[in-house]
Amino acid sequence: xxxxxxxxxxxxxxxxxxxxxxxxxxxxxxxxxxxxxxxxxxxxxxxxxxxxxxxxxxxxxxxxxxxxxxxxxxxxxxxxxxxxxxxxxxxxxxxxxxxxxxxxxxxxxxxxxxxxxxxxxxxxxxxxxxxxxxxxxxxxxxxxxxxxxxxxxxxxxxxxxxxxxxxxxxxxxxxxxxxxxxxxxxxxxxxxxxxxxxxxxxxxxxxxxxxxxxxxxxxxxxxxxxxxxxxxxx
Ligand code: FES
Numbered sequence: 001x002x003x004x005x006x007x008x009x010x011x012x013x014x015x016x017x018x019x020x021x022x023x024x025x026x027x028x029x030x031x032x033x034x035x036x037x038x039x040x041x042x043x044x045x046x047x048x049x050x051x052x053x054x055x056x057x058x059x060x061x062x063x064x065x066x067x068x069x070x071x072x073x074x075x076x077x078x079x080x081x082x083x084x085x086x087x088x089x090x091x092x093x094x095x096x097x098x099x100x101x102x103x104x105x106x107x108x109x110x111x112x113x114x115x116x117x118x119x120x121x122x123x124x125x126x127x128x129x130x131x132x133x134x135x136x137x138x139x140x141x142x143x144x145x146x147x148x149x150x151x152x153x154x155x156x157x158x159x160x161x162x163x164x165x166x167x168x169x170x171x172x173x174x175x176x177x178x179x180x181x182x183x184x185x186x187x188x189x190x191x192x193x194x195x196x197x198x199x200x201x202x203x204x205x206x207x208x209x210x211x212x213x214x215x216x217x218x219x220x221x222x223x224x225x226x227x228x229x230x231x232x233x234x
Pocket of ligand 1: 034035036037038045046047048049050051052061062063064
């Protein structure tokens with residue numbers, strides 16, 4: 001078995017296998033690096049930058065930076081006031097860029113963006129709200145797409161695929177108009193299991209499975225019970 005590569009995160013000795021992403025190696029070592037677009041086992045996107053850490057003083061996305069020889073004995077900063085402040089700012093920006101009405105959202109309590117806002121004690125964002133006009137899509141049999149809540153993390157594009165490995169989702173338009181789109185020709189072939197997976201993989205409430213709601217009441221959902229990151233073994 002290949003020897004593990006050692007590094008320190010906030011002074012704690014950790015190690016990982018060559019090629020393993022820092023965020024996963026850290027989790028195995030009991031260190032939570034906050035994230036939104038990361039999903040263990042799928043191709044990273046590096047789109048949200050919430051997982052930014054400093055490797056030997058250099059800001060890097062922990063979900064796209066693999067453990068390698070250049071990481072050997074590296075000193076990684078994670079929960080420093082500067083990085084935590086930056087993460088809070090990203091969360092605030094995501095809130096003002098979309099329309100997040102948590103009290104009426106089916107994903108409330110299971111939403112990673114909401115859970116991070118609680119983690120960073122976000123009250124009123126320091127930026128003004130954009131209140132953008134976003135189109136909804138309820139035309140597919142199993143899913144309801146609410147772009148008001150989409151944070152463009154690409155998790156659905158990367159993880160929800162048919163048997164030929166073709167994604168059900170894609171980005172449409174560009175720049176500030178970039179939006180998530182579900183393929184209307186493919187969507188009728190989506191089964192309940194995959195629709196549920198699409199909803200579960202979405203870190204916010206942008207993808208909801210139709211004909212199902214409030215199965216778990218508010219107050220009893222994942223982050224209602226424990227704050228985000230507390231499932232990491234310390
Ligand atoms: Fe690393 Fe989003 S979790 S960039």
